[in-house]
Amino acid sequence: MRYLYYPGCSLKGTGKAYDESLVAVFDKLGMDAKELPGWNCCGATAYMSVDETKAFALAARNLALAEQENGSDPIHLIAPCAACYLVLNKVQKYMAEYGHLREVIANSLKAVGLNYHGTVKVRHPLDVFVNDIGLDKIKAAVSHPLKGLKVASYYGCQVVRPYAEFDDQYNPQTMDQLMNALGADAVDWPLKTRCCGGTLTGTVEEAGLRMSYILLKEASKRGANIMATACPLCQFNLECYQGKMRGTFGDSIDLPVAFFTQIMGRAFGLEAKRIGLQRLFVPVKAAPAMA
Amino acid sequence: MFMENKASDGEQPRVGVYVCYCGMNIASKVDVEALRQFAEKLPNVVVSRTYKFMCSDPGQELIAQDIKEQKLNRIVVASCSPLLHDATFRKACAKAGLNPFYFTMANIREQVSWVTANSAAATKKAKALVAAAVARVAMHEALEKKRVPVHADVMVVGAGISGIHAALLLANAGKKVYLVEREPSIGGHMGQLDKTFPTLDCSACILTPKMSEVKNHPNITLWTLSDVQEVSGFSGNFKVKVKRNPRFVKLELCVACGQCVEACVFKEGRVPDEYNIGLSKHKPIYMPFPQATPASVLIDPNACLKLSRGKCASKCVEACDRAAIDFEQKVEYSEVEVGAIILATGYQLFDATKMPEYGYGKYPNVYTMIELERLVNAAGPTQGEIVMRDGRKPKRVGIIHCVGSRDKRHHPYCSGVCCMVSLKMAHLMRERIDAEVFNFYIDMRTTLKGYEEFYDRVLHDGVNFVRGRVAEVTDWAMTPGEEGKLVIRVEDTLIGVVRRIPVDMVVLATAMEAHDDADDVRRKFNISCSKEGWFLERHPKLAPVSTFSDGIFLAGVCQGPKDIPESVAQAGAAAAEALSLVDKGFVEIEPNSAWIDADTCSGCKTCIPLCPYHAISRDEQKKVAVVNEALCKGCGTCVGACPSGSAQQKLFTDQQLHQEIEGVLNYV
Numbered sequence: 040m041r042y043l044y045y046p047g048c049s050l051k052g053t054g055k056a057y058d059e060s061l062v063a064v065f066d067k068l069g070m071d072a073k074e075l076p077g078w079n080c081c082g083a084t085a086y087m088s089v090d091e092t093k094a095f096a097l098a099a100r101n102l103a104l105a106e107q108e109n110g111s112d113p114i115h116l117i118a119p120c121a122a123c124y125l126v127l128n129k130v131q132k133y134m135a136e137y138g139h140l141r142e143v144i145a146n147s148l149k150a151v152g153l154n155y156h157g158t159v160k161v162r163h164p165l166d167v168f169v170n171d172i173g174l175d176k177i178k179a180a181v182s183h184p185l186k187g188l189k190v191a192s193y194y195g196c197q198v199v200r201p202y203a204e205f206d207d208q209y210n211p212q213t214m215d216q217l218m219n220a221l222g223a224d225a226v227d228w229p230l231k232t233r234c235c236g237g238t239l240t241g242t243v244e245e246a247g248l249r250m251s252y253i254l255l256k257e258a259s260k261r262g263a264n265i266m267a268t269a270c271p272l273c274q275f276n277l278e279c280y281q282g283k284m285r286g287t288f289g290d291s292i293d294l295p296v297a298f299f300t301q302i303m304g305r306a307f308g309l310e311a312k313r314i315g316l317q318r319l320f321v322p323v324k325a326a327p328a329m330a
Numbered sequence: 331m332f333m334e335n336k337a338s339d340g341e342q343p344r345v346g347v348y349v350c351y352c353g354m355n356i357a358s359k360v361d362v363e364a365l366r367q368f369a370e371k372l373p374n375v376v377v378s379r380t381y382k383f384m385c386s387d388p389g390q391e392l393i394a395q396d397i398k399e400q401k402l403n404r405i406v407v408a409s410c411s412p413l414l415h416d417a418t419f420r421k422a423c424a425k426a427g428l429n430p431f432y433f434t435m436a437n438i439r440e441q442v443s444w445v446t447a448n449s450a451a452a453t454k455k456a457k458a459l460v461a462a463a464v465a466r467v468a469m470h471e472a473l474e475k476k477r478v479p480v481h482a483d484v485m486v487v488g489a490g491i492s493g494i495h496a497a498l499l500l501a502n503a504g505k506k507v508y509l510v511e512r513e514p515s516i517g518g519h520m521g522q523l524d525k526t527f528p529t530l531d532c533s534a535c536i537l538t539p540k541m542s543e544v545k546n547h548p549n550i551t552l553w554t555l556s557d558v559q560e561v562s563g564f565s566g567n568f569k570v571k572v573k574r575n576p577r578f579v580k581l582e583l584c585v586a587c588g589q590c591v592e593a594c595v596f597k598e599g600r601v602p603d604e605y606n607i608g609l610s611k612h613k614p615i616y617m618p619f620p621q622a623t624p625a626s627v628l629i630d631p632n633a634c635l636k637l638s639r640g641k642c643a644s645k646c647v648e649a650c651d652r653a654a655i656d657f658e659q660k661v662e663y664s665e666v667e668v669g670a671i672i673l674a675t676g677y678q679l680f681d682a683t684k685m686p687e688y689g690y691g692k693y694p695n696v697y698t699m700i701e702l703e704r705l706v707n708a709a710g711p712t713q714g715e716i717v718m719r720d721g722r723k724p725k726r727v728g729i730i731h732c733v734g735s736r737d738k739r740h741h742p743y744c745s746g747v748c749c750m751v752s753l754k755m756a757h758l759m760r761e762r763i764d765a766e767v768f769n770f771y772i773d774m775r776t777t778l779k780g781y782e783e784f785y786d787r788v789l790h791d792g793v794n795f796v797r798g799r800v801a802e803v804t805d806w807a808m809t810p811g812e813e814g815k816l817v818i819r820v821e822d823t824l825i826g827v828v829r830r831i832p833v834d835m836v837v838l839a840t841a842m843e844a845h846d847d848a849d850d851v852r853r854k855f856n857i858s859c860s861k862e863g864w865f866l867e868r869h870p871k872l873a874p875v876s877t878f879s880d881g882i883f884l885a886g887v888c889q890g891p892k893d894i895p896e897s898v899a900q901a902g903a904a905a906a907e908a909l910s911l912v913d914k915g916f917v918e919i920e921p922n923s924a925w926i927d928a929d930t931c932s933g934c935k936t937c938i939p940l941c942p943y944h945a946i947s948r949d950e951q952k953k954v955a956v957v958n959e960a961l962c963k964g965c966g967t968c969v970g971a972c973p974s975g976s977a978q979q980k981l982f983t984d985q986q987l988h989q990e991i992e993g994v995l996n997y998v
Contacts, residue, residue, distance in 0.1 A: 209686040229804045230806055
């Protein structure tokens with residue numbers, strides 16, 4: 040399997056810890072997944088709501104660049120950010136289905152000397168770890184089993200919706216399986232795919248805060264002592280606003296929220312700094328086996 | 331030269347052409363008078379007429395009169411599809427003394443006026459079709475319909491309410507009936523229901539008298555634990571092979587006293603009880619349910635220690651003073667001959683775990699409707715006490731309609747009965763335990779007699795109705811009042827808000843669906859399925875219980891979702907169809923069968939596997955293919971496939987087809 044890594048803007052900014060921990064975990068598992076040279080924004084941000092076609096053209100440029108790296112096998116492009124993952128998948132499907140859009144995008148790409156034939160596979164790292172690398176190999180890499188760590192696996196709304204490429208749409212399991220393989224206990228909870236508030240937190244703050252608060256409260260109630268996320272925006276919403284939530288809802292919310300790759304890194308015995316643990320606002324030290 | 335050939339029988343053809351107006355159906359598009367004049371000038375045509383309705387008595391009389399007075403020997407009617415009136419006009423010819431197969435139809439309605447916008451083009455096409463028919467009919471030959479005697483016995487497959495009703499009707503009419511059921515008892519789904527809508531009569535009370543009538547009827551041979559293995563033959567003369575699985579208990583000796591069950595080395599039940607949908611367990615030796623018919627225990631060979639491992643103290647044998655237990659019973663095969671077969675194989679229920687958003691299998695207090703039927707039933711796992719899996723009694727109940735039906739992800743069709751079942755259950759929950767009940771529906775469908783009135787009654791019972799498809803059932807509590815409850819999240823489309831309704835118990839009205847093995851069954855009986863897996867009727871309006879295989883009829887839900895009264899009505903119709911076939915004593919066979927010219931057939935066997943009706947076999951002595959005329963449906967597959975042109979078909983001979991083509995081409 041030939042991989043390339045598409046970090047997306049967030050992982051070079053607020054989601055730096057996701058980038059660091061993911062690369063460290065790739066390394067630990069002996070995976071060759073170098074960064075896609077010359078990548079640009081996936082189109083998810085404001086583009087998508089302002090001009091969908093331009094957003095798709097942006098996304099397609101990344102796919103075209105990845106395709107240039109095709110050897111005998113097609114490239115599997117790993118997109119860890121949930122929004123990037125969704126947009127890159129969406130443009131694949133839309134180009135296959137809508138001839139007109141395919142033509143517009145092909146013309147845009149042609150203007151910069153590129154073309155795209157649709158051969159790249161867009162993959163989420165959860166999919167790659169569980170289905171390509173396999174839980175056995177992951178178990179074998181664990182040097183510090185996460186005993187006593189109770190994880191609420193939070194997939195967010197975009198990883199399995201609208202496209203359920205590798206997991207169940209209603210009750211996804213891959214992150215839970217991964218956490219159990221690390222020696223932690225995945226907590227059974229029903230809000231795995233409920234929205235965190237997304238960009239609402241920046242626009243209608245009260246509404247956004249409430250959505251994140253619901254998730255944190257329910258996870259705590261189910262006995263979780265850490266929440267694992269697979270999306271930089273979810274992580275940001277759920278972690279950075281906990282102080283505000285305490286003020287708004289008068290509730291003692293205090294739950295560490297880490298990228299699932301950071302939790303993997305911890306179990307693999309990687310140094311805290313390599314997996315960006317120091318970047319978290321709610322210290323993970325409080326959680327068992329994470330110190 | 332065009333149509334100057336002598337007729338097939340050597341006589342000079344004298345053709346009469348009759349053009350029908352069909353009211354305005356044909357005449358509004360086709361210039362029928364121009365068509366008549368055109369036909370009049372065609373070779374061999376002696377007379378050409380038009381009439382408003384050719385199929386009416388005066389229309390037919392016109393033809394009969396011309397046959398006699400003008401000495402016509404060939405007739406062409408240009409009107410509708412032969413599917414509708416071929417038989418009508420053949421009869422008219424026969425009545426006037428002409429062999430009915432010296433007749434052909436030109437379809438200028440379905441194939442012309444109904445599908446052509448342009449009047450001139452319509453008339454032109456109608457002329458071409460009439461020219462073709464005139465040319466073809468000259469080549470027609472006198473044919474006779476064959477009569478084959480039929481076997482008077484009937485087989486009914488499936489002994490739910492539909493199969494039971496059909497079997498009893500036939501048996502009462504004096505026919506011998508083989509009733510085949512794969513479960514250990516007859517009764518089907520109806521036997522599992524508590525009350526029936528809208529009258530609320532007790533399901534068992536109205537069903538069990540019919541079950542015992544079946545058992546005691548001298549004309550009914552009942553085979554339970556049995557499956558049809560093979561069907562061969564044809565309408566009136568089927569051969570059916572039935573596999574009869576062992577019960578390990580001698581039916582003729584067992585009196586269902588239950589002492590063996592008491593004595594079994596297992597003190598508690600071990601096997602999920604099918605009758606109670608797994609809500610209780612039975613021992614390896616068990617009685618399916620109190621009113622089971624035949625009234626006999628049976629042994630589950632997978633759970634019984636003696637049968638699965640060969641080692642057991644066999645306390646059951648000791649306990650039975652009638653020596654009815656027989657571990658040596660083996661599978662038996664019975665072969666019978668019957669004239670007609672009625673399929674009443676029923677349905678299965680949609681698997682609710684396919685919709686994980688409703689939490690069935692995850693939250694113990696989510697039930698399917700059929701489970702609740704057992705739970706409220708006095709003979710059920712809790713003797714009718716409504717206690718949930720966690721031991722509590724529900725105070726608030728949410729009933730979700732359309733689970734698996736009216737849903738493009740699962741079944742697009744409406745399952746028909748679920749609205750009424752849900753209303754009935756809402757009523758029972760109000761009446762029995764005074765629960766607060768919410769029904770979540772998309773549309774209420776209460777169309778039959780007394781159903782809307784029942785809906786009205788349930789509305790007045792104080793049942794809440796929320797219009798909207800439920801999004802999710804969750805145990806995620808947002809408020810203290812929701813703690814420990816199942817929360818139903820739904821968009822209430824009547825008030826336009828998203829609601830969270832906490833309840834103790836959720837009931838899923840799951841869809842009726844075709845059995846998983848419906849496709850195997852349809853192959854066995856050589857019938858068709860709709861794409862949902864329901865057995866296909868011959869005509870949705872005019873032959874609703876017949877199939878495309880003559881002599882095989884449908885009753886009940888195997889043809890599509892329906893409730894008890896509809897199933898019974900259909901079973902009655904199927905019994906009447908079967909009776910009219912076997913009582914007549916013979917079947918007439920359309921003489922359009924294929925034949926093989928033994929002189930030119932090379933015996934290559936190309937045609938044998940192609941025949942969809944298994945009508946061709948090989949004469950091993952003469953080394954040629956032979957068509958069984960009684961089985962041949964005249965599809966023409968063998969004729970097209972035969973490399974040497976040895977396969978020919980009556981009414982579709984090469985000569986007839988060439989003339990027909992020439993007729994069209996000469997005109998165009």
